[in-house]
Amino acid sequence: xxxxxxxxxxxxxxxxxxxxxxxxxxxxxxxxxxxxxxxxxxxxxxxxxxxxxxxxxxxxxxxxxxxxxxxxxxxxxxxxxxxxxxxxxxxxxxxxxxxxxxxxxxxxxxxxxxxxxxxxxxxxxxxxxxxxxxxxxxxxxxxxxxxxxxxxxxxxxxxxxxxxxxxxxxxxxxxxxxxxxxxxxxxxxxxxxxxxxxxxxxxxxxxxxxxxxxxxxxxxxxxxxxxxxxxxxxxxxxxxxxxxxxxxxxxxxxxxxxxxxxxxxxxxxxxxxxxxxxxxxxxxxxxxxxxxxxxxxxxxxxxxxxxxxxxxxxxxx
Amino acid sequence: xxxxxxxxxxxxxxxxxxxxxxxxxxxxxxxxxxxxxxxxxxxxxxxxxxxxxxxxxxxxxxxxxxxxxxxxxxxxxxxxxxxxxxxxxxxxxxxxxxxxxxxxxxxxxxxxxxxxxxxxxxxxxxxxxxxxxxxxxxxxxxxxxxxxxxxxxxxxxxxxxxxxxxxxxxxxxxxxxxxxxxxxxxxxxxxxxxxxxxxxxxxxxxxxxxxxxxxxxxxxxxxxxxxxxxxxxxxxxxxxxxxxxxxxxx
Numbered sequence: 001x002x003x004x005x006x007x008x009x010x011x012x013x014x015x016x017x018x019x020x021x022x023x024x025x026x027x028x029x030x031x032x033x034x035x036x037x038x039x040x041x042x043x044x045x046x047x048x049x050x051x052x053x054x055x056x057x058x059x060x061x062x063x064x065x066x067x068x069x070x071x072x073x074x075x076x077x078x079x080x081x082x083x084x085x086x087x088x089x090x091x092x093x094x095x096x097x098x099x100x101x102x103x104x105x106x107x108x109x110x111x112x113x114x115x116x117x118x119x120x121x122x123x124x125x126x127x128x129x130x131x132x133x134x135x136x137x138x139x140x141x142x143x144x145x146x147x148x149x150x151x152x153x154x155x156x157x158x159x160x161x162x163x164x165x166x167x168x169x170x171x172x173x174x175x176x177x178x179x180x181x182x183x184x185x186x187x188x189x190x191x192x193x194x195x196x197x198x199x200x201x202x203x204x205x206x207x208x209x210x211x212x213x214x215x216x217x218x219x220x221x222x223x224x225x226x227x228x229x230x231x232x233x234x235x236x237x238x239x240x241x242x243x244x245x246x247x248x249x250x251x252x253x254x255x256x257x258x259x260x261x262x263x264x265x266x267x268x269x270x271x272x273x274x275x276x277x278x279x280x281x282x283x284x285x286x287x288x289x290x291x292x293x294x295x296x297x298x299x300x301x302x303x304x305x306x307x308x309x310x311x312x313x314x315x316x317x
Numbered sequence: 318x319x320x321x322x323x324x325x326x327x328x329x330x331x332x333x334x335x336x337x338x339x340x341x342x343x344x345x346x347x348x349x350x351x352x353x354x355x356x357x358x359x360x361x362x363x364x365x366x367x368x369x370x371x372x373x374x375x376x377x378x379x380x381x382x383x384x385x386x387x388x389x390x391x392x393x394x395x396x397x398x399x400x401x402x403x404x405x406x407x408x409x410x411x412x413x414x415x416x417x418x419x420x421x422x423x424x425x426x427x428x429x430x431x432x433x434x435x436x437x438x439x440x441x442x443x444x445x446x447x448x449x450x451x452x453x454x455x456x457x458x459x460x461x462x463x464x465x466x467x468x469x470x471x472x473x474x475x476x477x478x479x480x481x482x483x484x485x486x487x488x489x490x491x492x493x494x495x496x497x498x499x500x501x502x503x504x505x506x507x508x509x510x511x512x513x514x515x516x517x518x519x520x521x522x523x524x525x526x527x528x529x530x531x532x533x534x535x536x537x538x539x540x541x542x543x544x545x546x547x548x549x550x551x552x553x554x555x556x557x558x559x560x561x562x563x564x565x566x567x
Binding site: 130182231255312 | 455
C-alpha cells in the first residue's frame, strides 16, 4: 500500500490550488495514508486549508521562521527528513516544485519523475517528453521512494472533505545559510491567476508593442480572463516573463483559451493543448495555431478584437 | 574557485520536429540534426561573459555521453570555452547519474560556479542542476534571467510563476539558466578552426566513482492525442454565436 507525502505550495497565508491538484494525483495511488506537509512561518491558516482537502489523512505543519521564504536549499533537508516512511513524495510542477523536488530526491539518493500526467499504478506513470511531442511510460523501481512532480494541467483539484488532523512537527535538521532571499517582485495585478483561470486570453508578436498588447488585456478583462503571452511577445518586451505560456513557460488547461496574433510554435501549443476550447484569431490562414484551434477566425486582429470586445460588452448589458 | 563549469547536452536541434518510432520504442532521431541543448548554450554564453568581466579565469565544458557528444563540445569550444571534458556514458543517463558525474568533476576542478541549462529540450526532466547542488551541498539558483558576481557572492534573478525573485548565493553555487538570460553569440570560422586544437579530456564514470545505476525504465512512447478538427468562422458575429453554442461564455 502506498503512503504518499505531498508538499504544499503556498504564499504564507493561502494554499495554492496546485496542492489540491497534487492531492488528486495522489489519490490515484490508492494511498492508505495521504499526508500534506506545510513548511511555513505562521502557517496555521495554510495548514487548516490543506486539512480540508478531500482524501487528506493528515497535515504535518513545520512552523519556523526559516520557512518564511520558500528557499529550496532550506526546505529540501526538512522535506527529506519528513519523507522517511513514505513510498511516494509528490509536489507541483510549478517553479516552486521544479526547484525543490529534485533537490530533495538527490538528498535521498533517488531520481525523480517530472510532470506526471497519469498514474497507471503505484510505480508506473505517464509523462510528456520532447515538448509534448511524445508521451512515455516510466516504470520506477518498486523498492525505492518515488519522487515526482505533477503536471498541473492534467489534474483538477479535489473538493473539500472532512477535516484531517494537523500535527505540528519540530525538525532537528541542519540548515544552510548560503542562500538568501533579496527580493520578490510580483507581476500579478487584479486579473485572475494564469495557472488556474477558467479563461485565458493570450497575445503574440503581432500585437507589435506593449501599447498594442493593451488590446488583448482589454479583451481579457471583458471576459474576466487571465492574461497570457507567447514567448515572442515576452521576448519582445510587450509583457512580463510570468505571462509566458508554453513548454518553457506555463502549461495551462483553461475552459476557454483565446490566442490573438499567435502563430502557434510547437513550444506554445505544448502549453495550451489541454484547454477545453481553443479560439485563434490570426490574419495568416496557414498559421499552425489553426491546426489545433477549435474555432478559427482569419482576420486582422486590430479590427476583429475591438469588434469582439464590443460584441461581448453588448451581450453583458 | 577561478573556474566556471558549463554542462553541455547533445540533443536533437530545437528547430527539428521529432516523432515517435512506429514501434513505440523511442523517438526517431536517426539522421536528425544534433545541437547543443539551447539552454546550455545560454549557460555557456553567461559563463563567457562572466569570464570576460574578469570574475572568473577559465570556462570548462562538461558533457556526459558517448563519443558523438564531442561534436557539441567542439562547438562549445568554438564559442569560446577554454577546454572540455567528456565523461563517457551510454546515451541518456538518468539525471541523478549526470549530477553525480558533474559533482565529481566540480570537486576536481574546484569550480566556483556551475552553469547548466534549466532543462534539456529532449527529455524535459529539469532536474540535474538541483540534484548537483544537493549532492555538492551548495546553493542553487534555478531559472536565472540575470547573474551578477561580486567577490564570493552571486546575485541571481530568477523567473518564477509569480514574477521575479532575486537570490544572493555564496560561491561555489549552481545556477540554471532560463531563456531570457542572454542571446548566445555566433561563432566565426577562425574560432571553429582554433577549437580543434583546444584540450578535450575523456573520463570514465568509474574513474569518477559514479555507478550508472538505473532506477527507471522508459517505454511505450506514443504520439500525443490529436485534437479534433476545428471550425473556421467568417466573422466576429459568427465567432460569438459559436462560443455561445458551446456554452463557454456563461
